[in-house]
Amino acid sequence: MAEPKIVFERPESLLPVPTHYCPGCPHGIVHRLVCECMDEMGLAGDAVGIAPVGCSVLAYNYFSCDMIEAAHGRAPAVATAVKRVEPKNLVFSYQGDGDLASIGMAETVHAATRGEDISVIFINNAIYGMTGGQMAPTSLPNQVTQTSPLRA
Numbered sequence: 001m002a003e004p005k006i007v008f009e010r011p012e013s014l015l016p017v018p019t020h021y022c023p024g025c026p027h028g029i030v031h032r033l034v035c036e037c038m039d040e041m042g043l044a045g046d047a048v049g050i051a052p053v054g055c056s057v058l059a060y061n062y063f064s065c066d067m068i069e070a071a072h073g074r075a076p077a078v079a080t081a082v083k084r085v086e087p088k089n090l091v092f093s094y095q096g097d098g099d100l101a102s103i104g105m106a107e108t109v110h111a112a113t114r115g116e117d118i119s120v121i122f123i124n125n126a127i128y129g130m131t132g133g134q135m136a137p138t139s140l141p142n143q144v145t146q147t148s149p150l151r152a
């Protein structure tokens, strides 16, 4: 009889620990996708990730590569510094929309304008998740959130 073919495995660079995310949260799925890419490209040993403030603040517990925690919204600035010191490393930030597009918009826009050679993983769930679902700059017109409960 033919050996069963394995079609679903945990990526090597995704640590084998349970996450703290709520059921159905996309952070775990995106962690997996990032790790699949790092594995495919053979870059996990040379990667440095920057974790944000937000629900994925503990992302450093799940990636097997080196990780640094940044203050709220400041991940692109930290990533810029790491990349300039270690240009051969893959340097990526992992940020929610509150972190990236609200408090950290200046760092995001300026890193992009400077053309920094970093990767930014942007997780847009259209609200501030960690603090309870408040309206974010990315919330959609008429979106009901904890701080905008009435539709216009």
Ligand SMILES: Cc1ncc(C[n+]2csc(CCOP(=O)(O)OP(=O)(O)O)c2C)c(N)n1
Pocket: 053, 054, 055, 056, 072, 095, 096, 097, 098, 099, 100, 103, 125, 127, 128, 129, 130, 131, 136
């Ligand atoms: C300087 C500062 N301001 C505000 C907060 C409160 N705070 C913590 S997480 C967060 C929003 C995070 O939302 P988002 O980046 O969209 O990530 P999510 O939790 O939805 O994954 C805020 C406002 C903080 N920790 N530090």
